[in-house]
Amino acid sequence: MTRLDQAEFAAVTRTVQSLNGLIEKVGLTVPSSDEWMEINHQVFNEVRGTVGLPPIEEEDFRSKYLQGLSGGYVRFFE
Amino acid sequence: MIVGLMAFYIVPRLLGIIIGIIILLGLMELVSWASYNLGIWPVGALFRVLEWVVFISAGVWMWNYVMNVLKAHKAFQEMKMRPVRGGVASEALSESQLASKRDEAISLIRHLQKMLAYQQLSMERYNGAAALASGSPPGSGMAVERPLFSVQSRTLVSQYMIPALEYKIELICSMKDEHEQVGQLVTEEIRRPYDEMSVAINMMLERANLQYQGFTSFEQNSDLAWI
Numbered sequence: 270m271t272r273l274d275q276a277e278f279a280a281v282t283r284t285v286q287s288l289n290g291l292i293e294k295v296g297l298t299v300p301s302s303d304e305w306m307e308i309n310h311q312v313f314n315e316v317r318g319t320v321g322l323p324p325i326e327e328e329d330f331r332s333k334y335l336q337g338l339s340g341g342y343v344r345f346f347e
Numbered sequence: 348m349i350v351g352l353m354a355f356y357i358v359p360r361l362l363g364i365i366i367g368i369i370i371l372l373g374l375m376e377l378v379s380w381a382s383y384n385l386g387i388w389p390v391g392a393l394f395r396v397l398e399w400v401v402f403i404s405a406g407v408w409m410w411n412y413v414m415n416v417l418k419a420h421k422a423f424q425e426m427k428m429r430p431v432r433g434g435v436a437s438e439a440l441s442e443s444q445l446a447s448k449r450d451e452a453i454s455l456i457r458h459l460q461k462m463l464a465y466q467q468l469s470m471e472r473y474n475g476a477a478a479l480a481s482g483s484p485p486g487s488g489m490a491v492e493r494p495l496f497s498v499q500s501r502t503l504v505s506q507y508m509i510p511a512l513e514y515k516i517e518l519i520c521s522m523k524d525e526h527e528q529v530g531q532l533v534t535e536e537i538r539r540p541y542d543e544m545s546v547a548i549n550m551m552l553e554r555a556n557l558q559y560q561g562f563t564s565f566e567q568n569s570d571l572a573w574i
């Protein structure tokens with residue numbers, strides 16, 4: 270089970286790294302990171318919509334997302 | 348320009364090789380000389396021949412190296428001097444192509460971020476159920492880290508864990524479907540992150556199925572404990 274955990278973790282990490290490479294290539298990183306955050310905000314709200322949750326405000330989302338990126342425990346779907 | 352290229356690029360790079368070859372030839376000459384003096388003349392002769400082989404090969408290699416560097420340098424100079432053909436119309440076309448490629452990449456980024464949002468949803472639901480079943484606080488916010496917990500009660504497993512895993516499997520299957528539909532539109536140029544996500548989704552599904560099998564076995568078999 271642990272081995273499968275590690276394999277999944279590695280697969281997701283590779284995906285995120287590869288996605289970050291594409292994000293950088295397109296130029297969505299600083300200084301235009303707002304565009305990237307906006308994309309994230311929209312997709313999270315789309316997914317929240319699929320489970321009947323109302324949209325989350327942009328500022329709230331941004332703060333949660335940044336907290337999550339820095340390793341904090343955050344929930345987007347409650 | 349060529350003198351600068353020779354002085355700052357070619358010669359410093361070749362210097363190490365030339366010194367190495369001189370040392371090698373010196374050693375070979377020493378062996379050859381010693382062999383002749385000891386009367387083992389076939390070995391001495393063989394080393395003399397080898398010295399010539401090394402000397403000629405090194406000369407040919409260095410000549411080719413210098414020629415290739417000069418050729419590459421000339422090609423680079425020509426490329427810099429080449430006028431831009433086409434004018435305004437082709438520049439506009441190139442910009443529109445660039446914009447179209449950017450749009451395509453942004454669509455893919457949006458899709459992949461959505462897949463990660465689904466993955467976050469499945470993890471939150473699963474961790475929430477695990478916390479309820481084990482009486483532990485919710486796990487960490489790491490993307491796919493499985494929190495360590497111990498579930499003692501079969502009732503709690505059937506009440507929380509099994510429905511959470513059924514939901515997780517259903518969600519990942521739906522992600523997989525959506526991902527496969529998008530795949531038809533992704534071009535080769537930006538396909539790598541898409542393919543990495545395909546692998547990740549398969550791993551998620553495999554793990555969720557294994558977790559499901561584990562918990563259902565635990566629920567049905569009183570001899571097992573689940574940690």
